Amino acid sequence: MCFEIILHPVVLLEIIKKKNIEFFNQKNVKRKVGCLMGYKKKDKISVTFSFSLPFEQEDFENNWFIDYYFIEKMTEIHKKINTKESILGWYSTGKKIHRNDTDIYQIFRGYTKYPIQLLLWINPKSHVIFMCAFVNQNNVSEKYLLKNVSITIGMLESEKIGIFYTLKHSESLGKLLHLNVLKNYIELIQMCIRHILKFLQCEIVKTRHDFSLKKFYSIFKKILLISNANFLLEKKKITWVIFSLVNILNSVCKKLSVYKKFVGV
Template sequence: MPEHAVEKVVVHPLVLLSVVDHFNRIGKVGNQKRVVGVLLGAWHKGVLDVSNCFAVPFDEDDKDLAVWFLDHDYLENMYGMFKKVNARERIVGWYHTGPKLHKNDIAVNELMKRYCSNSVLVIIDAKPRALGLPTEAYISIEEVHDDGTPTSKTFEHVPSEIGAEEAEEVGVEHLLRDIKDTTVGTLSQRITNQVQGLKGLQARLVDVRRYLESVSAGDLPINHQIVYQLQQSIWCGQGPGQWSMGMREDILHLEIALLCHHYDATKQRSVCLQDHHPPT
């Protein structure tokens, strides 16, 4: 299968309903903390359209995360039957109900690459407790370390959204008509949606603050790509002319700290090179 650059993942309502049903069924008969399945769909100009899915038998050892089992024979048989119904839907990745990444996800993703060379992992929270979408999409990449150690596989976040065709929208509205509060006016709904959006933004800013505090305390290594993205977010939000004096000082201190860190790292590399290759 050719390589596809995934810029965005669109998850259909049928996938969400199937995953929640899978999670609820397994929860009644066992004590698994998460369930796993295969995603079906197609690519179109960098957008991955996940339109269907099916469950796969999966088990893992809670004490030893290196011990896990995924029934790939069942996977191949199920995919063969799905292909007879809709040949356009191909294996595009896999899902689990998380709600966060697990240590053995890289190993499971490598197994899924047998069926899709650029497999996408979508974590679908079957019991969302926070605001925002219940989906998080990831792709596997090779991470290059600044200290020169060998590269390692890790996950990179990909934007995701919920999308539906017209027939699916009608079906979802039919399912929600008994849940939706029809007494609430349009203005109230708009205000409620804006408040929820602001709460979601606040939650993301809290995550950013926790990350920066962990880096400052030395608990996490500095990632220059993340710092660059944060700087871009600040600069895109408002121009330098709109910055307050306190904000300018904070940004100046941040840039000075990054410059000092870069200088120290360059000096250490130079010393290491001189130790390994002394002048003749």
């Protein structure tokens, strides 16, 4: 039982659609479960369609609910549109496998012999999508022994055209992500400046801070000269600024510690 899973971009868009705000902004996101559909061809499984399921579970995972009737109805409707596709397994958002996944596996085993389980989560800082796929090794016994299966992103020619035009008209989303990264860098710069000013306010450092202040003002001028013309150039400049400010802060700390040892503080 060795095969490869090919995940189409339409499936990813369907899973993340209308839930990206929850993924990016909230800390405790409720788990989402859905159905994966597609077709098998020799050792390759193509996942071409997905839909979310009415699913609820408590924090301790003992009490949970999934709508069987909804799966039946959606499958029946989809069969009228595309007879080639069938149920292949299910997806779950989050990093870990849950205790009730064994019960969900038994549900989907009624639709396919080897149901696959797809785990998908998004890093809230970098907005990078992580995913991994599993299949049960022990199909005969009741034991739930998972095996990691290789997964790749594949698309048809029609999907390539559709995604190209979607990305072409979604420049605002890209700009928003760039602004979020710039915001993180600016917050780091503010933290460095705050620490430097805190040290410069001390009377011990005030007498010997001329050299550090010259460096500080030259770096601050470079911050003001940063433009939004090229994001990669901005990233390099801001990274250099942060490292320079940290170096100044470290040198001030060393001077302060040497002075304290000298005066016996």
